[in-house]
Amino acid sequence: MLIPNNPDLDFQELNRRIEAEVQRYKLDTRERPMPAFDPSPAQVFDRPYRWMELIQLDDEPLLLAAYPSLLGRKAERSEIQQGLHKLRSGYDKFEVLAGLRYSPEGIAHGAEVHGLRKAKLKNTLRRIPVVGKLLLSAYALASIEPRSRYYVARMDLLTRQHKLQNEGLVHQRDLFENQQRQLQVQQLHLDELNGYLQAQQRALEDQNVAHGQQTEYIKRLEAELDQQRLVQQELRARLGHLERAPRSVAAAVASESTVVATQPAASNLVPSSIPDSFYLAFENRFRGDAQTIRERQSYYLPILENIEPLNAGLPLVDIGCGRGEWLNMLPDNYARIGIDLNSMNVEACHEQGLKAVQQDALVWLAEQEENSVAAVSAFHVIEHLSFEQFNILLDQCQRVLAPGGTIIFETPNPENIISAATHFHTDPTHIHPLPPAFTEFLVEFKGFENVEIHRLNPIPREYALTEDSEVARRCDALFYGPQDYAVTARKGQL
Structure with missing residues (x-):
């Protein structure tokens, strides 16, 4: 009251x-909503x-x-x-x-x-x-006395309120000082944590520098190891050549005193003073790395799916298998054999677990039974053969392939003038370019069916001409068209 x-x-x-x-x-038990907050300065x-x-x-x-x-x-x-x-x-x-x-x-x-x-x-x-x-x-x-009592009571009330406010202010000040001390302690902890993080950052940067140095050192070691491996392969090739030299001389003497009634299989395995390491280094420089070759040869994988003898278990033979890029791309369920004259290439295939033979391909094919091979592939090989050797190669393929077997031969495309006039002659072992029309005719003449020409690897469009006229379109086709082509054909059913 x-x-x-x-x-x-x-x-x-x-x-x-x-x-x-x-x-x-x-008595009023209704729920009273809170008044709406209106921050407007009305x-x-x-x-x-x-x-x-x-x-x-x-x-x-x-x-x-x-x-x-x-x-x-x-x-x-x-x-x-x-x-x-x-x-x-x-x-x-x-x-x-x-x-x-x-x-x-x-x-x-x-x-x-x-x-x-x-x-x-x-x-x-x-x-x-x-x-x-x-x-x-x-x-x-x-009214003086009642007013005096009123003012005294008011004064007492104000005094008590002032005292309570002072006590509250003192309490707030103590809380503020306590919080300030806690903030100072927390700031010290943050400074220590920041210093620790900076030290960890510096240590991590030092580790990154050390890791980068180790990576460079490992790369140098790998390069030196590759160089040593090449030297070792070249030494092995020279040793094999020296070991074969006496047998070659003996075979030559025996062939002079023996008359053979039948014509021997043609071969281009001729002793040479050029080491195998030269052609391996030449391919590394001018043909491209293994990844580039795999990207280009992946074009032929869908063709293999329709070769029935290959799916039945007969092998695919890759002539001039090189470092084994194409053989490595084949599905695991396909049988495969690589043939190459270069001992270093054959050694590289063996190191990858691939079956490879160092032998002249024509000699190897002549030793195989009829209908024993599912497919024969040769990437950039036929331009190294004479016309006689190319004929023998097609004859041997027609003999050893099982019915439905397929040939895949890729070679530089002379329809591209730059490839025919310049790039083709970079390799001194190339004999002459083979126009697609001639290759298609010869393969058909040898009795193969479903002969197709695949023009591949055109010059990237950013280097081509702007085809805004008929002359530009023709020049674009002659100078910037496909650099390679492949012929594919199938042996007919018996």
């Missing part, structure tokens, strides 16, 4: 109203206030809120100035509120107020000349 320490208020009526409001609130006093809210205000906010609450309208600026003048000239705020409430406009509005009887009486006395002022003075003298 409220303590009656202000003689200008009717505390009995206020206590009754408060108790009634509390009871109403207890005037919060230009609305009707409840009486208990209104009497808590002072000065201009009191006047701004009193007019909507007691008169039902906003105050004019002149009315605000007049009210402020009264409040600052000694009028009690309850007298100002009573003047508004009991004015004709306020009576017509009929706002509910409490505790304004004394204020209304004081306003009435003020309007009485002379006597009214005496009565007001007498009323003021009679």
Whole structure:
């Protein structure tokens, strides 16, 4: 309950109203939604206030809120100035509120107020000349003691509030200092962690540098190892050549004293002073690395799927197998054999687990049984053969291939003038280029079926001409067309 320490208020009526409001609130069990948050800077006093809210205000906010609450309208600026003048000239705020409430406009509005009887009486006395002022003075003298008690109580309340605020400020200051000390400790931990991370970063950078140096060292060792392997292969080839030399001389002497009734198989395995390592290095320089060759030869893989003898288990023979790129690309279920004159190429195939033979291909084919091979491939080989050798190769393929067996021969394309005039002659062992029309005719003449010409590996389009005329199109075809072509053909059924 409220303590009656202000003689200008009717505390009995206020206590009754408060108790009634509390009871109403207890009986009202409806869920009350939270008021909507409105951050807009609109005037919060230009609305009707409840009486208990209104009497808590002072000065201009009191006047701004009193007019909507007691008169039902906003105050004019002149009315605000007049009210402020009264409040600052000694009028009690309850007298100002009573003047508004009991004015004709306020009576017509009929706002509910409490505790304004004394204020209304004081306003009435003020309007009485002379006597009214005496009565007001007498009323003021009679109210000195209650007012003193009110102000003392207010002072005590303010003192207690000030003390509590000071204690709260001291507590907040202690909390702030404690938090500041914790932040300093955390900052020290962060500095230590940052230093540790920087040290780890430097160590990681040192490890990266060391790893890079080790990688370079390993690369140098691998290069040296490759060079040593090439030297070793060349030495092996020379040793094999020296070992074969006496047998070659003996065979030559025996052949002079023996008359052979039949014509021997043609061979190009002729002793040479050029080491095998030369042609291996030549291929590495001018033909391209293994990855490039595999990408180009992958074109032929779909052709193998339709070769019935190959799927039945008969082998594919690759003449001039080189380093074994094509043999390595074949599916695991295919049988395969490589034939090459170069001992270093054969050794490289053996190191990869591939079956390879160092022998003249024509001699090897002549030793095979009829219908014993599924396919014969030769990539950039037939341009090394004479016309007689090419004829024998086709005859031997027709003999050893099983019905349905296939040949795949790839060679430089002389339709590309640059390839025919320049690139072809880079290899001194090339004999002459083979035009596609001639190769197609010869293969058909030898009895092969389903003969097809595949033009491959054109110059990349970014180097070609802009085909904006018939002359440009023809020049583009002659100078920038396919650099290679392949002939594929099948042996007919019996």
